[in-house]
Amino acid sequence: MADVTTLDTSNFEGFMQAPGTVKVVRFWATWCRPCIALEPTYNEVAGEMKDSANFGEVDIDLAPEIAGAFGIRSVPTVLVFKDGKPVDMVVGLNPKDKYTTAVKSAA
Amino acid sequence: MTAVATNGKVMHRRLIILGSGPAGYTAAIYAARAGLSPLLLTGLEPGGQLTITTDVENYPGFADPIQGPWLVEQMREQALRMGTEIVTDMVTEARLTGKRTLKGDSGTTYSYDALIIATGARAKWLGLPSEAHFQGGGVSACATCDGFFYRGRTVVVVGGGNTAVEEALFLAGIAGRVILVHRRDSLRAEKVLQDRLFAHPKIEVIWNAEVAEIIGTETPRVVTGVILKDRIAGTVEKLDAEGVFVAIGHSPATELFSNQLPLKPGGYLRTKPGSTATALPGVFAAGDVTDDQFRQAVTAAGQGCMAALEADRYLAGLPLDLPAEPASD
Numbered sequence: 299m300a301d302v303t304t305l306d307t308s309n310f311e312g313f314m315q316a317p318g319t320v321k322v323v324r325f326w327a328t329w330c331r332p333c334i335a336l337e338p339t340y341n342e343v344a345g346e347m348k349d350s351a352n353f354g355e356v357d358i359d360l361a362p363e364i365a366g367a368f369g370i371r372s373v374p375t376v377l378v379f380k381d382g383k384p385v386d387m388v389v390g391l392n393p394k395d396k397y398t399t400a401v402k403s404a405a
Numbered sequence: 406m407t408a409v410a411t412n413g414k415v416m417h418r419r420l421i422i423l424g425s426g427p428a429g430y431t432a433a434i435y436a437a438r439a440g441l442s443p444l445l446l447t448g449l450e451p452g453g454q455l456t457i458t459t460d461v462e463n464y465p466g467f468a469d470p471i472q473g474p475w476l477v478e479q480m481r482e483q484a485l486r487m488g489t490e491i492v493t494d495m496v497t498e499a500r501l502t503g504k505r506t507l508k509g510d511s512g513t514t515y516s517y518d519a520l521i522i523a524t525g526a527r528a529k530w531l532g533l534p535s536e537a538h539f540q541g542g543g544v545s546a547c548a549t550c551d552g553f554f555y556r557g558r559t560v561v562v563v564g565g566g567n568t569a570v571e572e573a574l575f576l577a578g579i580a581g582r583v584i585l586v587h588r589r590d591s592l593r594a595e596k597v598l599q600d601r602l603f604a605h606p607k608i609e610v611i612w613n614a615e616v617a618e619i620i621g622t623e624t625p626r627v628v629t630g631v632i633l634k635d636r637i638a639g640t641v642e643k644l645d646a647e648g649v650f651v652a653i654g655h656s657p658a659t660e661l662f663s664n665q666l667p668l669k670p671g672g673y674l675r676t677k678p679g680s681t682a683t684a685l686p687g688v689f690a691a692g693d694v695t696d697d698q699f700r701q702a703v704t705a706a707g708q709g710c711m712a713a714l715e716a717d718r719y720l721a722g723l724p725l726d727l728p729a730e731p732a733s734d
Binding site (some may be wrong): 305330335358373374375392393 | 457474540547549550554
């Protein structure tokens with residue numbers, strides 16, 4: 299299984315309810331260059347931290363409902379959930395340690 | 406070739422270029438053609454500011470508007486084709502004297518004989534606590550990234566330069582109403598952009614005003630408006646808006662070097678007049694990191710070219726102030 303799950307309305311609920319308390323979701327779009335630039339970093343973080351959290355991503359064009367439900371107004375945005383609730387939000391393109399720190403503090 | 410730097414490595418190159426905008430890539434193209442086998446470190450945002458612009462109409466060589474991301478991608482391809490080694494890494498520590506080393510976010514340490522700093526500039530923020538609070542919830546510095554969320558809604562753009570006007574025009578294609586807030590009574594943007602702005606039915610301008618506060622709700626944490634202060638009358642008014650796009654200029658990305666190289670006011674790297682040479686031998690600066698005057702893609706490219714030619718002379722042990730050899734290409 300890939301380290302990052304592609305999420306849409308059909309599997310989002312299931313992803314959030316799957317075992318493992320910390321979930322991380324990257325909201326992105328194909329036309330957003332900073333989102334494309336963040337992708338390799340996010341994948342790396344997911345690869346390194348897959349034992350402490352589940353990682354997913356939402357293309358906001360394909361699932362605007364999910365972005366809307368969490369009040370996403372900017373991409374890229376990475377949301378960190380604990381026990382189903384958002385506990386941290388990292389907006390924009392940032393160095394890798396910002397993401398690893400956010401996941402670690404939730405785990 | 407491209408490579409992803411891996412942990413713990415030490416790499417030495419004759420010439421290292423920091424930055425992947427027009428200055429960095431042009432320096433790479435010239436340096437590679439000079440046989441210097443340059444290594445270019447992209448930085449956090451590969452491609453730089455051009456990657457978040459849309460139409461570019463003033464880069465010579467293209468009769469029709471081109472897209473910023475495409476332009477910088479072409480520069481990258483050209484730099485690669487000429488033999489540049491491009492590594493996706495961001496320098497987090499620089500020692501420009503003594504051992505001359507750069508530490509990358511990847512864990513790799515780089516050393517060099519000559520260095521071209523083309524780290525560019527990043528968007529400035531207003532500095533309000535409420536601005537930081539609502540980032541990601543309606544406060545943005547990237548219309549091309551976040552305009553999507555404001556279809557049919559009201560947005561405020563703050564600023565009066567080219568970036569502010571370009572962002573306002575871009576947003577006017579999506580939003581229902583765009584209000585440009587500027588602290589002066591005239592814009593600094595190019596005339597052609599101003600003409601388009603004033604002619605656009607969806608765009609209004611509020612002059613002599615500054616954003617005193619950004620207001621919004623907590624759950625969800627989103628913007629509902631701004632408090633504007635009239636700089637002449639001193640009056641305060643509330644303006645309803647769902648997005649606030651800050652476009653008040655850029656600050657040079659010099660924090661890695663600020664205690665090692667002389668700076669100009671505003672934090673720009675100081676170079677010798679008519680040259681890209683900094684105060685340290687073998688260290689050159691090009692593009693928005695040093696340019697407090699023009700800040701165009703084409704001037705950055707020009708300075709990147711100068712930096713590569715000067716680095717080549719430096720590495721050959723030649724004085725930098727020799728009259729240039731006539732070079733036809």
